[in-house]
Amino acid sequence: MNLFAYIADRWDRLSLQALLHVSEVVQSTVIAAIAGVLIGVAVYRSPIGSAVATALASTILTIPSFALLGLLIPVFGLGATPTVIALVLYALLPITRNTIVGLAGVDPAVTDAAKGIGMNRLGVLTRVELRLAWPAILAGMRVATQMLMGIAVIAAYAKGPGLGGEVFSGLTRAGSANATNQALAGTLGVVVLALLLEGVYFLIARLTVSRGIRG
Amino acid sequence: MADNDNVSGVEIQLDHVTKRYSGSREPAVKDVTMTIPAGKIVILVGPSGCGKTTTMRMINRLIEPTSGTITIGGEDALRLNADELRRKIGYAIQQAGLFPHFTVAQNIAVVPGLLGWDRKRIEQRVDEMMDLVGLDPAQFRTRYPRQLSGGQQQRVGVARALAADPPVLLMDEPFGAVDPITRGNLQDELLRLQTDLRKTIVFVTHDFDEAVKLGDKIAVLGEASTIMQYDTPEAILANPANDTVAGFVGAGASLKQLTLLRVRDVNYNDDALTAVSEDTSPAQLRSRMTEAGKTYALVLDGRRRPQRWVHVRDLSTAASLAAVGRPVGDLVSTQSTLQDALEAILAEGGNAVVTGTRGEYVGTIDIRTVTDTIQQIREEHETGSAAS
Ligand SMILES: Nc1ncnc2c1ncn2[C@@H]1O[C@H](COP(=O)(O)OP(=O)(O)O)[C@@H](O)[C@H]1O
Ligand SMILES: [Mg+2]
Numbered sequence A: 001m002n003l004f005a006y007i008a009d010r011w012d013r014l015s016l017q018a019l020l021h022v023s024e025v026v027q028s029t030v031i032a033a034i035a036g037v038l039i040g041v042a043v044y045r046s047p048i049g050s051a052v053a054t055a056l057a058s059t060i061l062t063i064p065s066f067a068l069l070g071l072l073i074p075v076f077g078l079g080a081t082p083t084v085i086a087l088v089l090y091a092l093l094p095i096t097r098n099t100i101v102g103l104a105g106v107d108p109a110v111t112d113a114a115k116g117i118g119m120n121r122l123g124v125l126t127r128v129e130l131r132l133a134w135p136a137i138l139a140g141m142r143v144a145t146q147m148l149m150g151i152a153v154i155a156a157y158a159k160g161p162g163l164g165g166e167v168f169s170g171l172t173r174a175g176s177a178n179a180t181n182q183a184l185a186g187t188l189g190v191v192v193l194a195l196l197l198e199g200v201y202f203l204i205a206r207l208t209v210s211r212g213i214r215g
Numbered sequence B: 001m002a003d004n005d006n007v008s009g010v011e012i013q014l015d016h017v018t019k020r021y022s023g024s025r026e027p028a029v030k031d032v033t034m035t036i037p038a039g040k041i042v043i044l045v046g047p048s049g050c051g052k053t054t055t056m057r058m059i060n061r062l063i064e065p066t067s068g069t070i071t072i073g074g075e076d077a078l079r080l081n082a083d084e085l086r087r088k089i090g091y092a093i094q095q096a097g098l099f100p101h102f103t104v105a106q107n108i109a110v111v112p113g114l115l116g117w118d119r120k121r122i123e124q125r126v127d128e129m130m131d132l133v134g135l136d137p138a139q140f141r142t143r144y145p146r147q148l149s150g151g152q153q154q155r156v157g158v159a160r161a162l163a164a165d166p167p168v169l170l171m172d173e174p175f176g177a178v179d180p181i182t183r184g185n186l187q188d189e190l191l192r193l194q195t196d197l198r199k200t201i202v203f204v205t206h207d208f209d210e211a212v213k214l215g216d217k218i219a220v221l222g223e224a225s226t227i228m229q230y231d232t233p234e235a236i237l238a239n240p241a242n243d244t245v246a247g248f249v250g251a252g253a254s255l256k257q258l259t260l261l262r263v264r265d266v267n268y269n270d271d272a273l274t275a276v277s278e279d280t281s282p283a284q285l286r287s288r289m290t291e292a293g294k295t296y297a298l299v300l301d302g303r304r305r306p307q308r309w310v311h312v313r314d315l316s317t318a319a320s321l322a323a324v325g326r327p328v329g330d331l332v333s334t335q336s337t338l339q340d341a342l343e344a345i346l347a348e349g350g351n352a353v354v355t356g357t358r359g360e361y362v363g364t365i366d367i368r369t370v371t372d373t374i375q376q377i378r379e380e381h382e383t384g385s386a387a388s
Helices: A003-009 A011-043 A047-062 A065-076 A080-104 A108-116 A121-158 A164-172 A179-208 B052-059 B082-087 B104-114 B119-132 B150-162 B180-197 B208-214 B233-238 B243-249 B253-258 B282-292 B338-348 B367-387
Strands: B012-019 B029-036 B041-045 B067-072 B089-093 B168-172 B200-205 B217-221 B227-231 B274-276 B296-300 B306-311 B331-333 B351-355 B361-366
Touching: A003 A011, A003 A179, A011 A047, A011 A080, A011 A121, A011 A164, A011 A179, A047 A080, A065 A080, A065 A121, A080 A121, A108 A121, A108 B089, A121 A164, A121 A179, A164 A179, B012 B052, B029 B052, B029 B227, B041 B052, B041 B208, B052 B067, B052 B168, B052 B200, B082 B089, B089 B150, B104 B119, B104 B150, B119 B150, B150 B168, B150 B180, B180 B208, B200 B208, B208 B233, B217 B233, B227 B233, B227 B243, B233 B243, B233 B253, B233 B367, B243 B253, B253 B338, B253 B367, B274 B282, B282 B296, B296 B361, B331 B338, B338 B351, B338 B361, B338 B367, B361 B367
Parallel strands: B041 B200, B041 B217, B089 B168, B168 B200, B274 B296, B331 B351
Antiparallel strands: B012 B029, B012 B067, B217 B227, B296 B306, B351 B361
């Protein structure tokens, strides 16, 4: 069976795994975005706070994904939970760092004017600072998503959902029937999904970034 | 004073106000006491770093004073909610500080929005403000700040500051970042706006010429905002309180004074011999000139507008007054500044013709009138300050 025939034949299972793959990556990105923006908002005014937060998030990224999963499985068991936790942790760095950079990059004259004409603290943050930092935050989320698409494959090691299962079982069964097709189909699926998500990010940016600050 | 009706501004009082930034031993503003009269433009001028911005920002509490009290329109500013206080105080700064992600209309609408105005009223107000600062709403409403020139951004900044009709306007070097020509235009427009609005405006600048042009009163500040002199531009130019102020006023104080005075304020001459060309023959004029002992006469047209200077010897050969003599060059009107008058006097080489509001002859002005006037002001302010 060639690859296309294989994909057509296993379409039901492959498309389900693809959906689960995207779903866990997107959910992890959203959770990481909420956490990363909150961390960024908490620390961006303090250079030390910013440095510490960025350093911690970078440290997480240096832990090999196998090792991180290996550490999480004894605590959270197998399945989706350790996978999502690992993905969220990896996604924190790009999002937190971009949030800090974006917020710190807002022209002080603009925030000064916002305060000066009577916006309260929350108004300045939500209507001005986060709106202006949004392109940077969104870029951080995009990088995080791309990264997680690959890392989520490894999560099959923790018996998590997604296309990683296909890749892994294909590789472990090397030599037997359709083993190569299975691994290739999983890999190809990840690549196609990553491209699709890129398109989605492009659309989100179009719809949510003010024309006044679009590059 | 008769000009106190229609004032929409309120008085601001600083009483022993001091600001010490944490971590610095010397106060940035030390014990400043001053009254900013309602409806006037008061300029805080002084060298960079002397504490002008700090002083101004304490009025809307972007900086909290370390000690002292600030009263705005009789209310203790330090007792009010800072955000609500600021919605009632217009604020315009050097780089305009426009929200880059908002359109021009959205920028101007911010404060009315914060005050909970309804949509319809905000929309009307935005258009009204754009007209006020000279931006066509149809053309500029939906533009973003980056699609505007520096001068246009500054106009939007002023419109945003005035949108909720605050009695007080704080301006921190608002025209500092635009080219000199645009700056001049923006200054003229601020003066024009102020004749109708009559806000209390606190205006910070380090440019003394700007202070002279805009200020009803100027506070010349020294280190830590110490007030070295607080008076009208005329008084400061005529009689600087000390050498530091004199240094800051700079060379050419007398020339700057000329920009503050108008021809109608001085005693120009009205004794030139005049003749209307249609009614007078050269012979008639010649005999009048001999009688009056004058060598020059001014020929006017039917509406008494100045046309030409004629010398008595031009008249012996002329057939009519319509074409003899030398055309009058630069005219000055009674509205012109003495600086313009001086320019015309020098260009004309002797004296310049002064015209009234309809362009009719009202007199002539010469260099003596200008120098005498300056002399007189100087003496007035000297005796004035000696008496106080
Ligand atoms: N946020 C701040 N923290 C500490 N010192 C400040 C701060 N802002 C201004 N200063 C200091 O206070 C003094 C007055 O500053 P400022 O009011 O900005 O002067 P100006 O507007 O006249 O140039 C300067 O010496 C400046 O360095
Ligand atoms: Mg300043």
